[in-house]
Amino acid sequence: MVQIRVEYFAILREHVGCTHEAVSTPAATVGDLYAELDRRHAFPAVGRLKVAVNDEFCDWSTPLRDGDSVVFIPPVAGG
Amino acid sequence: MKRFGFRRESVDLVACRALLADPVAGAYASFEGWVRNHNEGRDGVLRLEYEGYEQLGVKEGERIIAEALARFDITGAQCIHRLGQLEIGDLAVWVGVSAAHRDAAFAACRYIIDEVKHRVPIWKKEHYADGNSGWVNCEACAAHAGEAPPLQSSGHRHEGTHA
Structure with a gap:
C-alpha cells in the first residue's frame, strides 16, 4: 500500500x-x-483526461510511489 | 523565468507592456483575450470563473514562452492569465512579445496564445442568464461519453473560444 495525495480541480x-x-x-x-x-x-x-504526478504531466502507466501527489486533468479551456 | 503568471486581480496593461521595453526592439505585438457574452452558439453568458492548477500551469506556461524564444527571432515574451470571477468584457489573458521586427513578434504572439489555450491546465466555468452553468470543453465531452473513454485518446479536440 502507498499513501497518495489526490488533488481535484474544476468539474x-x-x-x-x-x-x-x-x-x-x-x-x-x-x-x-x-x-x-x-x-x-x-x-x-x-x-480525454490527462494526469500529473508531483506537478508534472506523466502517462497513465507511471508507477506510484509513497507520498506522490496526483492530479487528474480534465480538458482545459484557458484563454 | 517569471515570464508566465496567474493573477487574481485586474491586470495593469501599461505595466505589462513596460516589462518588454528593450532598446533593440522595433516591434511589440500583443493579444488580449476578453470575456464575451456567448460561446459555441450559446447566448446569455453572464460571467466566467477561471480555475487553474497553478503549480503545473506556471511550469507549462514558462515552457511555452521558452519555446517561443527559441523558435522565433524575438527579444522578449510575457503572458498573464486571470483566475477567479470575471465579467463580460474583462481581460482574461494577455500575451506580449517584443522583437526587432514585426513578423517574428506577430508569429510568436500567435504561437504563445495557441499553446496556452491547449496546454496550460486552466478551466473555465460559464454562468448563463437562465441560471445554468457549465465547465467549457468538459460538459460537451460528457455528452459523448460512450465515444471517449477517459483513459484513451478520443482524438477529438475542441477549438478555443476566442476568435
Whole structure:
C-alpha cells in the first residue's frame, strides 16, 4: 500500500466535493489509481483526461510511489 | 523565468507592456483575450470563473514562452492569465512579445496564445442568464461519453473560444 495525495480541480472538484484527499491504495500505477477512485466516486465522463504526478504531466502507466501527489486533468479551456 | 503568471486581480496593461521595453526592439505585438457574452452558439453568458492548477500551469506556461524564444527571432515574451470571477468584457489573458521586427513578434504572439489555450491546465466555468452553468470543453465531452473513454485518446479536440 502507498499513501497518495489526490488533488481535484474544476468539474472533478465539484463532483467529488473536495479539493484533495489522502488515499491509501494498492494501485501500482496512476491508471490503476484512477480506476479505483472512479469506482468510489463515479467520475463524470469529461472526454480525454490527462494526469500529473508531483506537478508534472506523466502517462497513465507511471508507477506510484509513497507520498506522490496526483492530479487528474480534465480538458482545459484557458484563454 | 517569471515570464508566465496567474493573477487574481485586474491586470495593469501599461505595466505589462513596460516589462518588454528593450532598446533593440522595433516591434511589440500583443493579444488580449476578453470575456464575451456567448460561446459555441450559446447566448446569455453572464460571467466566467477561471480555475487553474497553478503549480503545473506556471511550469507549462514558462515552457511555452521558452519555446517561443527559441523558435522565433524575438527579444522578449510575457503572458498573464486571470483566475477567479470575471465579467463580460474583462481581460482574461494577455500575451506580449517584443522583437526587432514585426513578423517574428506577430508569429510568436500567435504561437504563445495557441499553446496556452491547449496546454496550460486552466478551466473555465460559464454562468448563463437562465441560471445554468457549465465547465467549457468538459460538459460537451460528457455528452459523448460512450465515444471517449477517459483513459484513451478520443482524438477529438475542441477549438478555443476566442476568435
